[in-house]
Amino acid sequence: MFVSDHRREPAAEPGGTPSAGPDSARSGRTRIVARAEASILHADLDSFYASVEQRDDPRLRGRPVIVGGGVVLAASYEAKARGVRTPMNGARALRLCPDAVVVPPRMSAYAEASKAVFEVFRDTTPVVEGISIDEAFLDVGGLRRIAGEPVDIAHALRVAVREQVGLPISVGIARTKFLAKVASAVAKPDGLRLVPPEGELDFLHPLAVERLWGVGEVTAAKLRDRGITRIGQLAQHGEAGLRPILGPAAARHLFALSMARDPRRVETGRRRRSIGAQRALGRRSREPEEIEAYLHGLTDRLGRRLRDAGRVCRTVVLRMRFDDFSRVTRSHTMPEASDHTETILRAARVLLATAMPMIQERGLTLVGLALTNLDDADAVQLTLPLEPRATATLDATLDDLRRRFGSAAVTRAALITRGEGLSVPLLPD
Template sequence: MDKLRTILHADMDAFYAAIEQRDRPELRGKPVIVGGDGRRSVVSTCSYEARRYGIHSAMPGTRARQLCPNGIFVRPRMDVYSQVSETIQSIFRQYTPLVEPLALDEAFMDVSGSSHLYGDGETIARSVRREVLNATGLTVSVGVAPCKYVAKVASDLEKPDGLVVVPEGSAMEFLAPLSVSHLWGAGKGMQTFLGEHGVRTIGDIQRCSLQELKGLLGESSGIHFYNMSLGADDRPVVSDHIAKSISNEHTFVEDLTGWEQCKNVLIKLSDLVGRRMRKDHRHGRTVRIKVRYGDFKTLNRQIGVPPTDSDFVIRKAALALFNAT
């Protein structure tokens, strides 16, 4: 894209935990962990006080308890979080119709066409932060940049309650000192591999030629990381996302040990999925199940079906997949 863009990435700070601390003053300043501490529970998110103990999202609840014995575990209130999210998203849409929610607590905004009404990107970001705080009592960190990738990196650098602006033409300089862990798609394995080859910062990648990276990482990954290191990301902000899948799942405090127990759960979940599909006037071609064992080993299975929103078809496929595990 040749047109100069101004992209904001807004990311609420410890969203679920912050709402709990807002609504329960006795929790403020304390390590709050949203999720259970049982063997089957995982951490949804946690307050910044809890993060000092090494706790993070998706961590088993038992491990979180070990790391922070005095942590306060609270059950998620998804209905409340969703309501607050709607308020936040409505504030974003006051500044531009081009809002791309990524989750309840974050979104991209393309404000390239809003400057004549609301000012430049930094001015809009300050206004958004102020309005979110006034409306919800919560803080949001915002990154401002010419593209989505750099804006997302920027929003994370000065959390909580941060604002980082990357002016046009300065993306490479901004990215250069950062660890390769900030590159989209660079997981732990890729980070280790790059480190073994002397590539530890994004600047190290910038000093490689495209051919060198393709030789090291392969055609696709070489091109991807080369472009990311330059801050070259022309993906548009997509305001209307249609869900590509509809799912329901449940985590149990105690293991299910019998076939009948598992069967009844699969039937219930299948019916919930079918109901949601009919409500949204959607049909699916693939049925997938996910089974997690006591040792946290996870198994995924899927099968194709004719386009359907039928509980019976979904149930039959889910049970067949489970029987084959």
């Protein structure tokens, strides 16, 4: 079998020894702890877009490469060494790295490269959980008799990706998904890092608290104000000591991670819980009509993705980034789940109209749209008079035209001179 060998045991004390503890004794609940051996791999392609460009154009190898124009979509490690990051403004990136080669994105090439890499993943183990088009978790715990130790499997995986796809990839190996992901990040670029069970806390505790899932700028600032900059310092505070700083939920989550506790299995066949798209607008002022036109384009794109995946959504989320780099979201939950473009667009337009005074005051540099509360289209309850979902609709006709002649074959009049923007490749749903 290729499943994880998780088991239920009493919760562990900070030192790692299993113990029921007072809370566990009162409630009778037990905690799922991780497997005994490091057999979860986190495989992450290095600077994916930029690496594909360097692979396909030998003249770019060893040179700083920036993918994207107005906004940096990806940067090679040569450019990152000069301070270039995503999603940095393109002009700022060129000031930091004036000799960088800027190339336009080729989303179809990245999608093909991702497909080839995932074929290598699935040739390695049937238990693959894709996270994005350039990274995945792999469970190799059941492969020892036929493929060797996890570290040998990881070495073979890296060689196969390099030889078959021509791309560098970093791999972390650990007992848990969290530690495996941290290990792959530490191993970059083009490296491998094994975190043995007996060395987990020695590996984890010296790292910055930003390595913990859930620690963003706001949480990091709260921790820094208390002198907590390293994961080991956070662990020393204990869950109780973190509650006044972070609140009970975050304290429980981050303390568990700081002690290398993460019971999640590598799961296959999971469907995404949301889909989204966004468009960078630059820093010049935009008229409301132009912003609304971009919103129309995002809605068309997401509606097609919904229908292609056989999904419907209940909630529409408008995402905005302002000139001061702050971000705001607004959401609306519809009475019924839908994949109808115009229904989604009506909800999005209401959100945009409500946010327009804020946009005019603060300046908009990015607009995004996300659809959440997804469900299978064939699971939607019919409404009276219990008529089946219509198939000969405008949406279906436009979808068919775009499949046959390309996504740009039909577009809204407001987008003819502006274009629909980039469509980032996604993992199959």
